[in-house]
Amino acid sequence: MLTKQQIQELEKQQYRMVGNHSAVKVCGWTKKMLRSEGACYKFKFYGIRSHQCMQMTSSMFCANRCTFCWRGEKAPVAKVWKGEVDDPDTIIELSQKRHMSLLQGFGGNDKTKDFLFQEAKQVRHVALSLTGEPIAYPKINELLEKFHKAKISTFLVTNAQYPEQIAKIKNVTQFYISVDAPNKIKLKEIDRPLFPDFYERLLKSLDIMKEATYRTCIRLTIIKDQNDLDLQGYKTLIMRGSPDFIEVKGYMHVGASRKFLERENMPMHEEIDTFTQSLIETLGDEYTVTSEHKPSRVLCLMHKRMQGKQYIDFPKFFEIVNKENDNKKDEKSNENNETPIANSLDYSNEKMTPNC
Numbered sequence: 001m002l003t004k005q006q007i008q009e010l011e012k013q014q015y016r017m018v019g020n021h022s023a024v025k026v027c028g029w030t031k032k033m034l035r036s037e038g039a040c041y042k043f044k045f046y047g048i049r050s051h052q053c054m055q056m057t058s059s060m061f062c063a064n065r066c067t068f069c070w071r072g073e074k075a076p077v078a079k080v081w082k083g084e085v086d087d088p089d090t091i092i093e094l095s096q097k098r099h100m101s102l103l104q105g106f107g108g109n110d111k112t113k114d115f116l117f118q119e120a121k122q123v124r125h126v127a128l129s130l131t132g133e134p135i136a137y138p139k140i141n142e143l144l145e146k147f148h149k150a151k152i153s154t155f156l157v158t159n160a161q162y163p164e165q166i167a168k169i170k171n172v173t174q175f176y177i178s179v180d181a182p183n184k185i186k187l188k189e190i191d192r193p194l195f196p197d198f199y200e201r202l203l204k205s206l207d208i209m210k211e212a213t214y215r216t217c218i219r220l221t222i223i224k225d226q227n228d229l230d231l232q233g234y235k236t237l238i239m240r241g242s243p244d245f246i247e248v249k250g251y252m253h254v255g256a257s258r259k260f261l262e263r264e265n266m267p268m269h270e271e272i273d274t275f276t277q278s279l280i281e282t283l284g285d286e287y288t289v290t291s292e293h294k295p296s297r298v299l300c301l302m303h304k305r306m307q308g309k310q311y312i313d314f315p316k317f318f319e320i321v322n323k324e325n326d327n328k329k330d331e332k333s334n335e336n337n338e339t340p341i342a343n344s345l346d347y348s349n350e351k352m353t354p355n356c
C-alpha cells in the first residue's frame with residue numbers, strides 16, 4: 001500500500017488513485033490533441049486516438065529503478081505482489097471516472113475543440129504504462145479481456161521482469177517489451193533491477209514474445225553515450241523476441257530522470273535516425289522504417305511479415321478477441337483504419353511531452 005504522504009504527492013502531480021493499487025493520469029498528448037496541437041506517435045504509427053486514450057497503471061509497484069524514467073521513484077519497489085487485489089470491473093469503472101474528472105476542465109475551454117472533447121468522453125484506448133509495472137497485477141489477463149469487451153483497445157508495456165505474468169496473457173492489442181540496453185552489464189547499470197536474475201527474466205520474456213499470437217513491439221529508449229552501442233547485442237535480443245515492430249526512441253530529459261542523466265544524454269532526432277539506420281544494417285533485411293515522429297524523436301520499424309498491417313483495424317480486433325476464436329499470428333488484422341483527424345493536426349510543436 002502507498003502511504004498517505006505518497007498519495008498526496010501523486011495527487012499534486014495530477015495522478016488519481018484508483019482503488020488500492022491502480023492510478024490514472026491524463027497524458028500530455030491527450031491534452032494536446034484536445035487542443036488540436038498534435039497527437040502522439042502511436043496515432044501516427046498505429047491509429048491510436050490520443051484524445052480518447054486513458055493512461056493508467058494497474059500496479060504502482062515496480063521491480064526496476066530505471067535511470068531514464070521520467071516518472072521517478074514515486075512508487076514503492078517490490079518484487080512480489082503485496083496487499084489487496086482489486087476486482088477488474090472496479091478498476092475499469094473507477095479509472096474511467098477519475099480520467100473523466102481530470103478532463104472536465106477542458107470542456108468550455110477556448111483552446112479545446114468541442115468535437116474532440118465530446119469524443120474524449122468515450123475512452124477507446126488504454127495505455128497500461130503510466131508508472132510502476134502494470135503487468136504485476138495478478139488479474140492482468142482478466143483486466144485486458146474486460147477492456148476488450150468494452151471495446152477499449154489495450155497497449156501494455158513491461159520491463160520484462162515478470163515472465164510468468166506475460167505467459168498469462170491471451171490477448172492484448174499491442175504488447176511492448178522495453179529493452180533498455182544491449183547487454184547484461186549495461187542493463188544492470190541503466191535499469192537498476194531488484195531481481196538478481198533480471199537478465200534471465202528478460203530473455204524468458206523475449207522467448208514468450210516470439211511465440212505470441214498478438215501484435216508485439218520492442219521499445220528501445222536510446223540514451224546518448226549510455227546505451228547507443230553494441231548493435232550486435234541489440235540484434236541478439238531483438239531476434240530472440242522477433243517483434244512485429246521496433247520503436248527506436250530518444251531519451252527525454254524530463255521529470256525525475258534529470259537526477260541521473262544530463263541534457264546532453266538526450267539525442268536529437270537526426271541522431272536517432274542515424275542509430276536506426278545502423279541498427280537496420282545490423283538486423284539484415286527483416287525490418288524497414290515505416291514512420292517517424294519528430295516531436296517524440298522516434299522511428300517505427302516494422303517486420304516484413306506485417307506488410308500492410310501497420311494500422312490497427314479496431315473493429316476486426318474486437319471481433320476476433322471477443323469471439324476468442326482465433327489466436328494465430330497470421331490472422332493479425334490487416335485492414336488500414338482511416339485516421340481522418342491526422343491531416344488537420346499540427347505536428348510542429350517541439351515542446352517535450354513524455355509518451356507512454
Ligand code: SF4
Pocket residue numbers: 027028029030040041042043048049050051053054055127354355356
Ligand atoms: S503517448 Fe501513450 S498515453 Fe499518451 S496518448 Fe499516446 S498512447 Fe495514450
